[in-house]
Amino acid sequence: MLKLENIAKDFGGLRVLNGVSFEISEGQIFGLIGPNGAGKTTVFNIISGLLKPSSGRIIFNKSDITNQPPHVVTEQGISRTFQNIRVFEDMSLLENILVGMHRLFSYSSVSMFFDLPKKKKEEKQLREKAMDILSIVHLTEKADLKAGGLSYGEQRKLELARALATEPKLLLIDEPAAGMNPAETEELMNEIKLINKNGYTICLIEHDMKVIMGICGYVAVMNFGEIIAEGSPEEIRKEKLVIEAYLGKDEKSA
Numbered sequence: 429m430l431k432l433e434n435i436a437k438d439f440g441g442l443r444v445l446n447g448v449s450f451e452i453s454e455g456q457i458f459g460l461i462g463p464n465g466a467g468k469t470t471v472f473n474i475i476s477g478l479l480k481p482s483s484g485r486i487i488f489n490k491s492d493i494t495n496q497p498p499h500v501v502t503e504q505g506i507s508r509t510f511q512n513i514r515v516f517e518d519m520s521l522l523e524n525i526l527v528g529m530h531r532l533f534s535y536s537s538v539s540m541f542f543d544l545p546k547k548k549k550e551e552k553q554l555r556e557k558a559m560d561i562l563s564i565v566h567l568t569e570k571a572d573l574k575a576g577g578l579s580y581g582e583q584r585k586l587e588l589a590r591a592l593a594t595e596p597k598l599l600l601i602d603e604p605a606a607g608m609n610p611a612e613t614e615e616l617m618n619e620i621k622l623i624n625k626n627g628y629t630i631c632l633i634e635h636d637m638k639v640i641m642g643i644c645g646y647v648a649v650m651n652f653g654e655i656i657a658e659g660s661p662e663e664i665r666k667e668k669l670v671i672e673a674y675l676g677k678d679e680k681s682a
């Protein structure tokens with residue numbers, strides 16, 4: 429479904445991605461892990477069109493999306509969440525989802541004035557759809573509350589729900605469990621599995637290894653801008669390079 433071919437990224441003189449290649453198959457929950465600063469979020473920024481790669485190619489469903497701007501990448505069917513929460517705090521949860529759905533509106537500004545019944549009907553359908561999306565992350569009861577009043581964990585879930593609003597084929601999730609307590613994390617894992625069962629392919633960046641081991645079918649490990657290992661969670665867990673990347677060589681031999 430998604431193929432990264434030899435992606436490099438330089439910031440000034442600093443190479444932060446070096447020959448990154450991997451493939452995500454349709455239906456997968458693909459984990460992207462690695463220590464702080466390894467380059468994981470930069471990979472998401474490049475896939476989603478926020479950054480241009482210095483070299484390399486990105487192929488999505490057989491079309492070349494390298495260097496496409498973010499809105500085109502979204503139209504192609506890729507959606508993402510951000511490591512730093514970006515919900516609209518003064519809007520209700522429902523409105524946050526509706527904003528994300530804007531590209532699904534079919535009526536023009538003309539029909540808004542001349543075809544009010546049609547508009548009303550569409551608005552009702554959109555609201556129902558937004559409520560369905562909120563139900564996936566168990567937030568329907570708070571639909572009319574302001575997003576700013578949610579707990580940190582709930583705001584992360586709202587971000588996830590909003591990313592679903594554009595009806596993506598591939599969903600990129602950047603550290604969804606950050607700041608969540610164990611109960612919230614457990615619920616999040618079930619929600620991500622449910623989203624995946626509903627037909628979405630998922631690429632997940634996460635530091636919580638319990639989440640990665642619990643829901644990912646395949647994992648790629650990054651360190652210093654390179655993929656250093658990939659395979660099933662069980663295979664990854666045993667990899668010497670991975671253990672070293674996480675614990676540090678010195679600590680391990682000490």
Ligand SMILES: Nc1ncnc2c1ncn2[C@@H]1O[C@H](COP(=O)(O)OP(=O)(O)OP(=O)(O)O)[C@@H](O)[C@H]1O
Binds near residue numbers: 444467
């Ligand atoms: N816009 C930028 N300009 C310059 N350097 C950047 C920029 N964005 C990221 N970097 C650098 O690129 C490297 C990779 O950063 P990135 O955010 O991709 O890491 P990460 O794996 O997501 O880390 P974390 O787990 O802490 O989120 C870091 O050294 C970072 O400082």
Ligand SMILES: [Mg+2]
Binds near residue numbers: 468469511
């Ligand atoms: Mg990051």
